[in-house]
Amino acid sequence: MTTTATTDAGGSGAHPRFVEALREMGIGELAGEVRRFPEATRTAVEAAAAVGCELNQICKSLVFDVDGEPVLVLMDGGSRVDVERVREELGAGKVSRAKADVVRETTGYAIGGVPPFGHRTRTRVLADRGLLGHDVVWAAAGTPYTVFPMEPKELVAHAGGTLVDVRERTA
Numbered sequence: 001m002t003t004t005a006t007t008d009a010g011g012s013g014a015h016p017r018f019v020e021a022l023r024e025m026g027i028g029e030l031a032g033e034v035r036r037f038p039e040a041t042r043t044a045v046e047a048a049a050a051v052g053c054e055l056n057q058i059c060k061s062l063v064f065d066v067d068g069e070p071v072l073v074l075m076d077g078g079s080r081v082d083v084e085r086v087r088e089e090l091g092a093g094k095v096s097r098a099k100a101d102v103v104r105e106t107t108g109y110a111i112g113g114v115p116p117f118g119h120r121t122r123t124r125v126l127a128d129r130g131l132l133g134h135d136v137v138w139a140a141a142g143t144p145y146t147v148f149p150m151e152p153k154e155l156v157a158h159a160g161g162t163l164v165d166v167r168e169r170t171a
Contacts, residue, residue, distance in 0.1 A: 108162025
């Protein structure tokens with residue numbers, strides 16, 4: 001079997017860079033838990049439907065431009081990031097969603113398949129506390145067709161994330 005951007009040598013379907021990152025982190029066995037779907041799981045809604053879990057059990061990996069620097073924000077699938085809260089948390093001037101080319105350049109993955117760790121470059125990571133409300137969350141495994149399960153505290157730790165409250169407040 002050849003290794004491609006959508007198939008790793010172990011056959012999990014995860015992106016090879018992500019599988020290598022799992023090995024380097026000492027959690028290579030997690031590659032065996034990756035689930036690949038025939039239909040895209042680019043959005044949290046698509047991923048939750050494919051997995052058969054609650055929308056909030058999906059962990060979105062979102063890249064923001066914070067004063068010209070990329071910052072990864074991990075957020076549950078049913079919530080939106082409040083850029084003003086991110087700005088306040090980081091003491092930044094300007095916060096906006098990063099453009100697709102910046103996401104790919106920073107992480108090495110396309111939007112819709114960005115995992116919470118195993119990126120091309122090291123970035124600051126903020127993880128919303130809402131993720132901790134579940135026993136297991138599902139995150140992208142480097143492609144828009146693959147996801148993996150992990151306990152939220154472990155996921156945040158492997159991502160090197162700082163726990164924060166950056167979700168939009170409900171009215």
